Amino acid sequence: MKPFAYHQPNQIPDAAKLLTSIEDSKLVAGGMTLIPTLKQRLASPVALVDLSKLGDLKGITDDGATITIGAMTPHVVVAASQLVQTKIPGLAALASMIGDPAVRSRGTIGGSVANNDPAADYPAGVLGLGATIVTSTREIAADSFFLGLFETALEPGEIITAIRFPVPLKAGYAKFKAPASRYALVGVFVAKVADGVRVAVTGAGPGVFRVPPMEAALSGNFDPTAIAAIKIDTDGLTSDIHAEADYRAHLVTVMAKRAVDAALS
């Protein structure tokens, strides 16, 4: 790891200012992706801006029709939250499947969403539920937030402060995990909301994406059988040492069926 300066601001505007004023600086939340990246020297920022001292970024609040989760809330807290378990059990289940217990202790929802790893779990939940990403300057709908491989709509100096999730009628998540890393080889989040059904897939391609044919089929009949015959086009899907594109495409259908099952149970 190359040396870097370390800043621990107490206020969001201070953090944003550090981020824009120091060229090649990076935010660190839980560090579960950034620290391994630094260790491998895939990144060598001159300064880190640590978000852990920004007091009000942690915690989960019930807003009635929505739940707001602070950006620095670790996965373990979301997984164990009575509120999330009651109102969006599929999201609590998703959080409980991320990495392993030690990773869930440190890793945060804001960090995961900002990083937008193509195999991360949270992007599927955020896009699947049609959540809103609240930042230091504005609010961004999930549909226009995730732009592809590690790319998001965040501007330089913009910091995620919270994610606001609408409470769905039903929602479920299923993933086929890579056994060593526990990242999603394919993960599918399915949500039945007031105006239809949303299906979001992570792990299969360079970024999280929705599956309109499955959404249409499930809107008519919210049952696994409704999507059993829907195959995903392998164009643009990932092929690597873990799985070929056609296997990933197959897994999308299987995981989507299981996610519907999970939502119904």
Next chain:
Amino acid sequence: MQISFTLNGRPTTVDVEPATLVADLLREQLNLTGTHIGCDTSQCGACVVHLDGIPVKSCTLLAPALDGATLLTIEGLQGAPGSNRMHPMQEAFREHHGLQCGFCTPGMLMTAVALATEKPDLTEADVRHGLEGNICRCTGYQNIVISVISGAAAMNAAKGE
């Protein structure tokens, strides 16, 4: 930068570069070599310590995170004060042959203690799920799981005394 924290019950202040990993700080600077570095890629769990009571991988934790915190390492695990005995979880690992080469054991113990503290009546499924982030390359999981269940029961019994 200077950081101050409580290490195994003792106030500690050290001067560190911000780019120091807690596992390296413990082993190289503080001579606490019980915390092992196995994979150094956050997957094997040999380096698990408790940061404010929560199990974390010290190979994926920057030293500045310790400032103001309480850190417990494998050296800080102990039985009842004054008894000079091992921690009930350590006793259980010895009793049930929960280790072979022993390299993963410090991390297994720290994760197991955290698991048992959070949920006293652990089932086998809880233990297997809870140990997902701890890899034993001797693959002696069967006895590790037995040890953790037994150690959790012993911790529970000790608490009731």
